[in-house]
Amino acid sequence: MSHAIKPRRVTFDWKQTPLHWIPGEPTATHVINVLHLLLPAGERWFVKVFKEALPLITDERLLKDVKGFMGQEATHSVQHAYVLEHLTEQQLDTASYTRHVEWMFDVLLGERPPWGLPVPRREWLRFRLSLIAAIEHFTAVLGDWILDSEALDDAGSDEVMLDLLRWHGAEEVEHRSVAFDMYQHTGGKGAVRYLRRAEGMALAWPTLFYLWVAGARYLLRHDPQLAQGRYRFKDHRAAARRGLVPSWASLHAAMPRYLRRSYHPSQEGSLHKAVDYLAISPAAQAVAGTTAHDQAAGRPAAS
Numbered sequence: 001m002s003h004a005i006k007p008r009r010v011t012f013d014w015k016q017t018p019l020h021w022i023p024g025e026p027t028a029t030h031v032i033n034v035l036h037l038l039l040p041a042g043e044r045w046f047v048k049v050f051k052e053a054l055p056l057i058t059d060e061r062l063l064k065d066v067k068g069f070m071g072q073e074a075t076h077s078v079q080h081a082y083v084l085e086h087l088t089e090q091q092l093d094t095a096s097y098t099r100h101v102e103w104m105f106d107v108l109l110g111e112r113p114p115w116g117l118p119v120p121r122r123e124w125l126r127f128r129l130s131l132i133a134a135i136e137h138f139t140a141v142l143g144d145w146i147l148d149s150e151a152l153d154d155a156g157s158d159e160v161m162l163d164l165l166r167w168h169g170a171e172e173v174e175h176r177s178v179a180f181d182m183y184q185h186t187g188g189k190g191a192v193r194y195l196r197r198a199e200g201m202a203l204a205w206p207t208l209f210y211l212w213v214a215g216a217r218y219l220l221r222h223d224p225q226l227a228q229g230r231y232r233f234k235d236h237r238a239a240a241r242r243g244l245v246p247s248w249a250s251l252h253a254a255m256p257r258y259l260r261r262s263y264h265p266s267q268e269g270s271l272h273k274a275v276d277y278l279a280i281s282p283a284a285q286a287v288a289g290t291t292a293h294d295q296a297a298g299r300p301a302a303s
Contacts, residue, residue, distance in 0.1 A: 003174070003271065003275075004064075004068065005064075005065050005068030005069060005072065005174060005175050005178065006068045006071065006072075007068065007071030007072045007074070007075045008072075008075070008167075008171070008278065008284050008287075009075075009284070009287045010075070010079065010167060010281070010283035010284050010286075010287055011283055011286055011287050012079065012082065012160055012163070012164055012283050013160060014082065014083065014086040014160065016158075016160070017086065017158045017160050017161055018158065019087070019090045019092065019223070019224075019225055020225065021157055021158035021161045022152065022155055022156075022157045022158075022244060023155065023156050023157075025155065025239060025244060026220060026223060026225075026226060026229065027216075027220065027231065027232075027235040027236060027239055028239040028244040028245050030216050030219035030220050030223065030231075031212075031216050031231075031236060031239065031245045032165070032245060033083075033087070033215075033219055034211075034212050034215035034216055034219065035080065035142075035165075036080045036083040036084055036087070036094075037084070037094055037097055037098055037101060037215045037218075037219075038101055038211060038212075038215065039076060039077060039080040040077045040078075040080050040081040040084065040098070041077075041098065041101045041102045041104075041105045041106070042077075042101070042105060042135070043073040043074070043076050043077040043080075044074070044077050044105070045105035045106070045109065046070075046073045046132055046179075047070045047073050047074050047077075048111075049125070049128045049129060049132060050066055050069070050070050050132075050182065051070070052111065052125055053125060053129060053182065053186055054066065056185075056186040057182075057185060057186070058185075059185060062178075062181055062182065062185055065175070065178045065181070066178060066182055068175065068178075069175045069178040069179070072171050072174075072175060076168055076171070079164060079168070080164075080168075083164070084098065090224070091224040092219065092222055092223060092224060093222070094218075094219075097214075097215060097218045101211070109128060109131070112124070125186075126183075126186065126187050126188065126196060127196060127199070127200065129179070129182060129183045129186060129187060130183055130187065130196045130197050130199065130200030130201075131200045131203065131204050132179045132182075132183070132200075133179040133180045133182070133183040133197065133200060134197075134200040134201040134203075134204035134205065134258065135179075135204050135208065136172070136176065136178075136179040136180065136265070137176075137180070137201070137254065137257075137258045137265060137268070138204075138205070138208060138251065138254060139172040139176075140172050140173055140176035140265055140268045140269055141246075141250075141251065141254045141268060141269075142169060142172070142246060143168070143169030143170060143171075143172035143173040143176070143269060143274070144169070144173055144268060144269035144270070144273075145169075145246045145250075146165045146166055146169040147166055147169055147170060147173070147269075147273055147274065147277055149243060149244075150243070151242055151243030151244055152243070152244060155242075155244060159282070160282075160283075163281055163282050163283050164283065166277055166281065167277070167278065167281045167283055167284060169274075170273075170274040170275070170277040170278045170281070171274070171278070173268070173269040173270070173271065173273070173274035174271060174274045174275065174278070176265040176266070176268055176269060177264065177265040177266050179265075180264065180265045183197065183200075194261065198259055201255060201258055201259060205251075205252075205255050209248075209251075213231065216231040216236075217230065217231040233248075236248070
């Protein structure tokens with residue numbers, strides 16, 4: 001099915017969102033909050049790498065999808081950065097953690113290989129594209145999970161945070177195939193292309209797992225509303241059993257699917273479900289309503 005991928009303007013008001021936006025669930029709250037620590041720098045990096053690779057694209061349809069993907073990821077980065085500002089206003093400063101994340105993306109995975117490693121420029125680009133394809137596999141899995149997470153509604157979770165996560169998750173499902181198709185298009189041919197794809201996953205998932213656990217530990221330890229906050233795997237498992245966070249087991253199980261030779265990201269999630277949510281997202285609707293009002297009044301829409 002042909003489907004145009006394009007960025008959507010959204011706006012979120014964080015004034016009423018509490019620090020523990022899942023009431024009485026600091027572990028579940030901060031396990032999900034780790035996404036705000038990783039995504040601003042990570043998605044800016046996605047855009048930079050894709051911009052490097054644009055000259056390699058020879059398929060017009062893929063080029064349009066990639067540009068739409070870049071627009072969506074840039075918007076995601078900005079909106080999650082606003083959440084970091086909100087956390088800081090609530091006395092939870094994340095700067096010391098996010099500096100390490102930014103170093104990893106900007107220096108360790110920057111335009112040139114670190115430490116002067118003798119890796120050809122084209123091969124280094126292909127390797128980073130394989131990493132993005134692997135990471136996007138997990139963002140699609142998470143996007144599908146958040147769209148189905150009725151337990152978060154039942155727990156009385158903050159509606160604005162849920163809308164941010166579901167709007168973002170829906171767009172991840174919507175563009176779930178783009179990074180994979182980009183890698184397949186630019187990553188060479190045959191066994192070498194597949195082995196590099198497997199290599200990307202072999203590095204991406206352990207790194208994501210480490211950063212996620214480290215981020216949850218950081219947030220719980222620095223939470224100003226907790227006397228002795230700490231992340232424990234048993235608390236995570238308990239929250240996962242209640243449907244408040246994805247389980248580690250479900251995320252580990254996503255890796256073998258990606259490694260199948262026949263795998264394609266279109267097998268993850270439901271595009272129909274994602275598009276249906278994007279049509280009713282309060283944040284997107286609010287901007288759409290403002291735009292329609294401005295146009296009716298003869299004023300330029302807000303950017």
